[in-house]
Amino acid sequence: MDEAEHTTPDFALSGEQVRRFEEDGFVVVPRIIDLGVALAVRGRFEPLFEGAFETGMQPDEWNWRAGRDAADVTRQICNAWKSDLTVARAVLATDIGEACARLSGWPGARLAQDNVLWKPPSGRALGFHQDASYLNWIDPPEMTSCWIALDETTRDRGTIQYARGSHRWGLFPPISRFHAPENPTAELDAAASGMTPDLVRVEVSAGGGAFHHGRTWHGSKQERSGIGRRSLVIHCISSEARFNPRNVGAIYGRYKRAGETTMDETFFPILWTKTGERSRFIETYLEKGWHGV
Numbered sequence: 001m002d003e004a005e006h007t008t009p010d011f012a013l014s015g016e017q018v019r020r021f022e023e024d025g026f027v028v029v030p031r032i033i034d035l036g037v038a039l040a041v042r043g044r045f046e047p048l049f050e051g052a053f054e055t056g057m058q059p060d061e062w063n064w065r066a067g068r069d070a071a072d073v074t075r076q077i078c079n080a081w082k083s084d085l086t087v088a089r090a091v092l093a094t095d096i097g098e099a100c101a102r103l104s105g106w107p108g109a110r111l112a113q114d115n116v117l118w119k120p121p122s123g124r125a126l127g128f129h130q131d132a133s134y135l136n137w138i139d140p141p142e143m144t145s146c147w148i149a150l151d152e153t154t155r156d157r158g159t160i161q162y163a164r165g166s167h168r169w170g171l172f173p174p175i176s177r178f179h180a181p182e183n184p185t186a187e188l189d190a191a192a193s194g195m196t197p198d199l200v201r202v203e204v205s206a207g208g209g210a211f212h213h214g215r216t217w218h219g220s221k222q223e224r225s226g227i228g229r230r231s232l233v234i235h236c237i238s239s240e241a242r243f244n245p246r247n248v249g250a251i252y253g254r255y256k257r258a259g260e261t262t263m264d265e266t267f268f269p270i271l272w273t274k275t276g277e278r279s280r281f282i283e284t285y286l287e288k289g290w291h292g293v
């Protein structure tokens with residue numbers, strides 16, 4: 001496959017898709033990246049989880065290691081864009097930043113974090129949660145995310161599910177267990193206070209996916225097809241976001257400079273703004289890696 005097949009023509013959300021997002025707290029989009037890009041990113045999963053990092057830099061979180069962790073839990077890496085240029089090309093996309101900013105009413109979008117997720121055959125659930133429960137170190141504590149399927153996601157493949165309208169239920173604390181909980185919907189059911197959550201599965205081809213609001217409850221159930229599924233998530237925050245000086249970010253707080261609340265673009269790159277800004281180093285990085293920036 002040549003390089004041209006790894007690029008996706010920009011997509012833009014329709015007015016109807018924006019309306020759906022506002023109403024439901026998520027919107028399913030049949031194609032976000034091209035199949036060729038999805039396959040290229042998928043092809044990077046094995047080296048990443050083996051610790052073969054193309055750019056020479058480790059990701060911020062590497063939550064599953066062969067031989068150390070159970071084979072039936074979802075493998076997760078956070079900020080694989082720092083370690084792999086194929087992942088970085090998909091994550092640092094202008095059009096995804098623009099869509100997240102537009103959905104959220106922000107002047108622009110910057111990347112908070114990416115997630116590379118690999119639910120193995122018969123992989124166990126990921127607990128249903130709200131992303132915004134984990135954001136007290138950011139001001140404003142808001143996030144909008146783009147979830148992209150890298151395999152076809154059918155009913156049995158443990159795809160992501162969203163509780164329709166749950167972005168209007170308020171903000172709840174972090175859940176007690178994210179990976180492989182006994183009851184993945186325990187906290188969601190409590191938050192629904194007597195209602196039955198209207199859970200919507202995202203069933204799309206590779207390259208399709210969804211955008212979700214930071215307060216929308218979501219998670220995924222056990223994989224039952226025996227095949228597994230892989231996905232890539234791009235979590236965006238406002239281009240104007242700053243560190244919250246009163247709360248410590250357990251992992252990402254290490255990027256806060258003393259006496260300042262600005263977020264350094266090297267670690268939280270700006271993808272798109274209404275006034276045409278985008279972090280300058282991105283294009284050089286995508287071409288040459290960290291040696292070039």
Ligand SMILES: O=C(O)CCC(=O)C(=O)O
Binds near residue numbers: 159160
């Ligand atoms: O893919 C999943 O099962 C869950 C992903 C997730 O929690 C997220 O995108 O925030």
